[in-house]
Amino acid sequence: MKKPRIVVVGSSNTDMVIKGRRLPGPGETVKGGQFVMAAGGKGANQAVAAARLGAQVTLVAKVGADVFGQQAIAGYQKDGISTDFIFRDPAGHTGIALILVDDKGENLISVASGANNALMPQDVEKAAERIRSADVVVLQLEIPLETVEYTARLAAESGVPVILDPAPAPDAPLDRALVQCVSYLKPNETEAERLTGIPVTDEASARKAAEQLLQNGARNAIITLGAKGALWLSADQSGFVPGCRVEALDSTAAGDAFSGGLACALARGTSLEESVRYASYVGALSVTRLGAQPSLPTESEVRVFTERQG
Numbered sequence: 001m002k003k004p005r006i007v008v009v010g011s012s013n014t015d016m017v018i019k020g021r022r023l024p025g026p027g028e029t030v031k032g033g034q035f036v037m038a039a040g041g042k043g044a045n046q047a048v049a050a051a052r053l054g055a056q057v058t059l060v061a062k063v064g065a066d067v068f069g070q071q072a073i074a075g076y077q078k079d080g081i082s083t084d085f086i087f088r089d090p091a092g093h094t095g096i097a098l099i100l101v102d103d104k105g106e107n108l109i110s111v112a113s114g115a116n117n118a119l120m121p122q123d124v125e126k127a128a129e130r131i132r133s134a135d136v137v138v139l140q141l142e143i144p145l146e147t148v149e150y151t152a153r154l155a156a157e158s159g160v161p162v163i164l165d166p167a168p169a170p171d172a173p174l175d176r177a178l179v180q181c182v183s184y185l186k187p188n189e190t191e192a193e194r195l196t197g198i199p200v201t202d203e204a205s206a207r208k209a210a211e212q213l214l215q216n217g218a219r220n221a222i223i224t225l226g227a228k229g230a231l232w233l234s235a236d237q238s239g240f241v242p243g244c245r246v247e248a249l250d251s252t253a254a255g256d257a258f259s260g261g262l263a264c265a266l267a268r269g270t271s272l273e274e275s276v277r278y279a280s281y282v283g284a285l286s287v288t289r290l291g292a293q294p295s296l297p298t299e300s301e302v303r304v305f306t307e308r309q310g
Contacts, residue, residue, distance in 0.1 A: 003056040004267030007134040009124060009151045010043015011116040011142035012061040012086070013095035014068040015292050019250065022102045033100075039075045040097050040292035041116070042140040042167060045253045049260025049282065050138075051079045054299045055267065058082040058134075060127045060151075061143075062119040068094035069115070075293070085127040089115035095142075105248030105287055111142070111168075119143045121150035132158040135267035138259060139182075140165045152181035161266065165259045169194040179217040186222040186262065187213075188255055203240050206231040210238075222276060224258055224283070226251070232276045241277045244284035244309060253292040258283035260296070281306050 020033035039048075047059040059081050063069030065088045072094060073083050093114040100108045124131070124147060131137055137155040139148050139162060148164070155162045161183040166174065169191040179185065189200040196212040199205060200223060210221040210233035220234045229243040261282030265275035282297060285305045289295035297305070 003054060004264055005133065005135045006050045006055045006138060006263050006267055007058045007060065007127065007131050008043050008047040008050070008138045009060040009143070009147070010046065010138070010140045011041035011095055011113070012044040012059070012063050012072050013039075013041030013097045013111065013116070014072065015040030015097045015099055015252070017099040017101060017250075017252070017291060019101040019290060020103070023100055023106065023108055036291050036294075038291040038294050039072050040253070041095055042142050042165065042256050044072065044076065045256035045292050045296065046138050046140070046165070046260045046263070047076065047081050048079050048293045049257045049296045050264050051081050052296055052298045053261060053264045053282065053302065055264050058085060058127065058130050060085040060119075060124055062087045062089050062115045062123065064088070064092050064094040064115045065090045066094055068096070085123070085130065087119070087123055089118045092118055099252055101250050101252065101290070105251045107250065107252050109252070113142065116143050119147050121147050123147075124151050124154070128154060131155055131160065134160050136161050136163060136263045138163045138165070138263050140167055141170060142168065149175070149178050152178055156181035163259060163263055163266070165255065166191045166195060167255060173216065176217045182218065184220045184222060184262070184266070185213055185218040186224070186259060188224045189226070192223045200225070202228065203231055207233065207238070220272060222262070224255060226254075230258070230276050230280055232272055234272065237272070239273050239276070241273075241280050244281065246284050246288050248287045250290045250295060251287045253295055254283045254287045256292070257286035257296055261302070278302075278306075281309065
């Protein structure tokens with residue numbers, strides 16, 4: 001079977017994770033945590049997720065000229081990801097994320113973006129042919145918005161479907177011109193509320209927010225609700241996929257795992273409903289493991305997990 005061709009344009013970070021019994025409050029120190037350092041960044045997470053699920057993946061990103069950047073590139077190559085368009089910024093450090101995780105898998109994250117802020121449209125232009133020949137392009141918001149907009153427009157003009165994961169949550173609604181270049185807009189509850197002004201807590205409120213996203217120009221809206229499941233809506237169809245019951249250890253990369261799974265399924269020509277279901281399985285499996293990229297499952301692991309779900 002031909003491998004789906006996926007291009008991810010986005011962030012690359014090094015994650016420094018402390019897992020403790022609970023998250024500290026302002027000014028508080030909580031002792032007794034477990035420390036893990038792992039590769040992360042939403043763009044890189046999505047690229048690794050898709051590669052482990054069997055896709056042919058190119059990551060377009062920028063890292064610093066430091067040891068973290070070297071380690072990141074080596075890790076991507078180990079996962080079979082093309083690093084032809086990962087650029088080095090001599091003036092900036094590789095992105096760093098400090099992550100706190102409690103014993104329920106909830107997290108707090110603070111990011112120093114570093115070289116991610118220097119990924120410009122002219123960098124993406126160097127990967128234009130790879131983007132034009134892709135089956136799916138995946139974007140997030142941990143790189144400059146002008147770069148996101150340029151990439152989305154480049155892909156859309158070439159007829160390549162675009163998945164936009166609007167994370168971190170934007171401070172204001174996305175420009176309509178950008179949204180109209182996006183084939184699949186995939187926010188979580190917080191991001192959906194930020195984009196629409198509608199608080200999202202359950203399936204009914206998610207549907208209202210998704211309807212607003214379509215009014216704002218989205219062709220397909222997919223709103224993830226964590227353990228509750230995921231709702232999807234397009235002009236002529238909609239559905240809801242319930243969440244899987246798992247013992248959550250760390251939810252850090254769950255949304256990125258979902259996006260990588262969604263991209264793979266759509267690139268293979270799977271229906272939107274089944275793509276959302278598959279992505280939900282990938283995301284659910286990822287929360288049972290600690291760390292961002294270390295938590296991302298392989299295609300065979302997802303197959304076994306799916307069979308157990310019945």
